[in-house]
Amino acid sequence: xxxxxxxxxILLGPGxxxxxxxxxxxxxxxxxxxxxxxxxKVTGVFxxxxxxxxxxxxxxxxxxxxxxxxxxxxxxxxxxNVHMLMNSGRPFILIDTTSSDNTAELILxxxxxxxxxxxxxxxxxxxxxxxYNNFLKSGAQRLFxxxxxxxxxxxxxxxxxxxxxxxxIIELNGCLSGTLGFIFSQIESGMTFSGSxxxxxxxxxxxxxxxxxxxxxDVARKLLILSxxxxxxxxxxxxxxxxxxxEKMNALTVDNFIKEISIYDRxxxxxxxxxKKSGKTIRFIARIKGNKLSAxxxxxxKSGDLGSLQGPDxxxxxxxxxxxxxxxxxxxxxxxxxxxxxxxxxxxxxxIKIIKGGIS
Amino acid sequence: xxxxxxxxxILLGPGxxxxxxxxxxxxxxxxxxxxxxxxxKVTGVFxxxxxxxxxxxxxxxxxxxxxxxxxxxxxxxxxxNVHMLMNSGRPFILIDTTSSDNTAELILxxxxxxxxxxxxxxxxxxxxxxxYNNFLKSGAQRLFxxxxxxxxxxxxxxxxxxxxxxxxIIELNGCLSGTLGFIFSQIESGMTFSGSxxxxxxxxxxxxxxxxxxxxxDVARKLLILSxxxxxxxxxxxxxxxxxxxEKMNALTVDNFIKEISIYDRxxxxxxxxxKKSGKTIRFIARIKGNKLSAxxxxxxKSGDLGSLQGPDxxxxxxxxxxxxxxxxxxxxxxxxxxxxxxxxxxxxxxIKIIKGGIS
Numbered sequence: 213x214x215x216x217x218x219x220x221x222i223l224l225g226p227g228x229x230x231x232x233x234x235x236x237x238x239x240x241x242x243x244x245x246x247x248x249x250x251x252x253k254v255t256g257v258f259x260x261x262x263x264x265x266x267x268x269x270x271x272x273x274x275x276x277x278x279x280x281x282x283x284x285x286x287x288x289x290x291x292x293n294v295h296m297l298m299n300s301g302r303p304f305i306l307i308d309t310t311s312s313d314n315t316a317e318l319i320l321x322x323x324x325x326x327x328x329x330x331x332x333x334x335x336x337x338x339x340x341x342x343x344y345n346n347f348l349k350s351g352a353q354r355l356f357x358x359x360x361x362x363x364x365x366x367x368x369x370x371x372x373x374x375x376x377x378x379x380x381i382i383e384l385n386g387c388l389s390g391t392l393g394f395i396f397s398q399i400e401s402g403m404t405f406s407g408s409x410x411x412x413x414x415x416x417x418x419x420x421x422x423x424x425x426x427x428x429x430d431v432a433r434k435l436l437i438l439s440x441x442x443x444x445x446x447x448x449x450x451x452x453x454x455x456x457x458x459e460k461m462n463a464l465t466v467d468n469f470i471k472e473i474s475i476y477d478r479x480x481x482x483x484x485x486x487x488k489k490s491g492k493t494i495r496f497i498a499r500i501k502g503n504k505l506s507a508x509x510x511x512x513x514k515s516g517d518l519g520s521l522q523g524p525d526x527x528x529x530x531x532x533x534x535x536x537x538x539x540x541x542x543x544x545x546x547x548x549x550x551x552x553x554x555x556x557x558x559x560x561x562x563x564i565k566i567i568k569g570g571i572s
Numbered sequence: 573x574x575x576x577x578x579x580x581x582i583l584l585g586p587g588x589x590x591x592x593x594x595x596x597x598x599x600x601x602x603x604x605x606x607x608x609x610x611x612x613k614v615t616g617v618f619x620x621x622x623x624x625x626x627x628x629x630x631x632x633x634x635x636x637x638x639x640x641x642x643x644x645x646x647x648x649x650x651x652x653n654v655h656m657l658m659n660s661g662r663p664f665i666l667i668d669t670t671s672s673d674n675t676a677e678l679i680l681x682x683x684x685x686x687x688x689x690x691x692x693x694x695x696x697x698x699x700x701x702x703x704y705n706n707f708l709k710s711g712a713q714r715l716f717x718x719x720x721x722x723x724x725x726x727x728x729x730x731x732x733x734x735x736x737x738x739x740x741i742i743e744l745n746g747c748l749s750g751t752l753g754f755i756f757s758q759i760e761s762g763m764t765f766s767g768s769x770x771x772x773x774x775x776x777x778x779x780x781x782x783x784x785x786x787x788x789x790d791v792a793r794k795l796l797i798l799s800x801x802x803x804x805x806x807x808x809x810x811x812x813x814x815x816x817x818x819e820k821m822n823a824l825t826v827d828n829f830i831k832e833i834s835i836y837d838r839x840x841x842x843x844x845x846x847x848k849k850s851g852k853t854i855r856f857i858a859r860i861k862g863n864k865l866s867a868x869x870x871x872x873x874k875s876g877d878l879g880s881l882q883g884p885d886x887x888x889x890x891x892x893x894x895x896x897x898x899x900x901x902x903x904x905x906x907x908x909x910x911x912x913x914x915x916x917x918x919x920x921x922x923x924i925k926i927i928k929g930g931i932s
Binding site: 236239240243244247248353364365366369370373374376377378379517520523524525534535538539540541542543544545550551554557558561565566567568569 | 596599600607608713724725726729730733734737738739880883884885894895899900901902903904905910911914917918921925926927928929
């Protein structure tokens with residue numbers, strides 16, 4: 213079956229994750245091609261306004277330049293060349309490492325054409341449920357997004373496989389933000405709320421605007437993805453989400469926000485003190501329980517799995533009918549360029565195995 | 573492609589795991605068949621001396637009888653009917669839920685015929701390296717054994733995917749025996765060694781002869797499987813394995829062994845007391861470090877991941893080049909009929925996805 217021996221890769225988003233992915237792909241491509249007797253061709257790389265394409269596969273030298281951040285992408289054509297590349301007749305994988313809301317249509321188109329899609333971008337999976345449902349209807353088995361929750365940690369596949377084998381989720385609790393995990397373990401050890409935000413910012417754990425982390429919407433997106441995986445038909449607005457600062461502070465500049473946030477130091481110190489009185493601590497917990505979704509600051513037992521978590525690690529506790537008295541727990545770095553990019557490559561390897569149909 | 577729409581299943585070992593697997597399969601078969609537009613036929617069930625086969629698929633009523641433990645298997649033919657069933661021309665999955673050393677030849681034969689194999693049986697993977705290597709050469713991508721380490725916990729696939737994407741193992745530490753985990757957390761809370769063995773036996777955590785657990789060979793097998801996955805060419809005899817009782821006690825009857833084991837209570841109490849002096853505890857740890865494999869009683873920090881583990885849960889800490897400062901950790905029940913059987917079904921679903929080639 214010669215048509216199974218070339219697989220085209222189309223990358224949306226040559227940003228930090230996209231470049232790291234290309235780098236890891238280049239380092240491992242020879243081994244992968246030999247192992248699976250397959251040829252992988254990156255036929256296009258697209259940013260929102262620029263692109264580079266070659267239907268025979270971009271030269272290694274071009275890929276290296278992209279990885280090094282050299283500006284070799286040309287102004288994009290309209291309509292986009294992505295469609296042309298998806299019509300090559302070869303198996304293809306569309307990879308979305310952007311953080312854009314606008315890639316859903318392309319992903320749907322890829323699935324409809326019988327292609328595969330790998331997403332590290334959470335946003336297309338968090339639009340209204342109809343769009344998600346269209347993804348599933350057009351090719352549930354050809355859509356991969358392991359890195360959208362917990363980066364390279366095996367969260368998505370594990371949950372999928374529990375559901376597919378007939379297990380039922382009783383409760384799911386997660387610390388799904390490395391930034392918020394770091395901040396609250398700092399507060400636990402005596403630092404102020406504002407001090408811990410600054411320290412997280414210095415460590416590079418926060419977005420350039422720390423409100424992006426503190427408003428919890430990234431955690432909410434992850435929770436929505438997990439809930440949809442379990443079969444729940446929820447929207448992002450169905451989540452009981454409590455930001456860690458009042459909405460009116462959204463109007464401030466970043467600098468002014470950072471200056472003013474210290475007025476909340478006493479509140480979080482008070483919450484922590486109260487928790488400690490009863491052997492507890494506070495963590496920002498994403499939770500599925502029954503039909504309810506929530507993402508907010510929660511008191512948890514200090515000695516438990518969520519309470520003893522320290523620093524920026526993610527942790528997810530999955531309690532199901534089968535894993536009831538002893539839940540299934542996955543812990544580790546839930547962010548980072550290397551682990552995310554490697555997770556994207558891992559999704560691609562799953563696809564290669566499917567495309568090759570067990571023929572080696 | 574009509575040939576992709578029927579998949580035959582051949583089960584070796586209708587014991588506890590095998591029956592639970594058939595039960596979970598029956599409960600989920602309709603949903604799986606609808607989701608993947610596939611028909612699953614159990615064409616044969618084989619114990620070491622008895623069998624039942626139907627090349628068109630056993631009737632539901634027969635499968636129910638097997639699950640209920642009714643004796644409907646006939647005396648086995650020689651040469652075995654397994655080979656006949658593997659020659660049907662249809663895609664097939666050979667499932668080994670036995671605990672036999674003698675299934676390796678059948679598994680190899682299945683892979684050579686282009687079939688798939690799913691093993692919860694560790695033993696065929698722990699014979700000499702040549703046999704393991706023959707499995708890999710005959711169909712590495714068609715051999716699945718997620719449940720051989722940590723039952724339904726996602727250990728094997730996670731490790732595979734790290735290696736395949738170019739990561740390197742720095743150190744791997746695991747509590748891989750629920751029985752030994754339970755025993756040492758009992759000792760930690762003040763119980764004697766012999767008392768905790770008896771209590772583990774009462775809870776059903778030990779084999780009927782507790783020496784099977786206490787000699788550590790089951791842990792050693794799991795460690796060998798993990799090491800081979802990472803590319804190491806090791807034999808079971810390469811593992812520095814320390815049993816928890818002296819070899820001469822193998823000559824005793826089970827009852828006498830249980831009577832006499834209390835003479836070691838003082839030794840283990842002493843080890844635990846010594847460990848506690850420096851904020852540590854003792855656990856039976858399987859370890860890969862550099863080129864060395866070991867499985868033995870080890871002092872670990874009480875507040876660390878391995879030291880804080882309580883009861884029969886398994887835990888594995890994977891430290892790699894990418895997961896270095898913050899390792900990847902998986903924790904949960906590492907044994908149990910339901911979770912093991914569901915893990916076998918989960919491997920089958922991976923195979924179905926491969927067989928269907930992303931066509932849904």
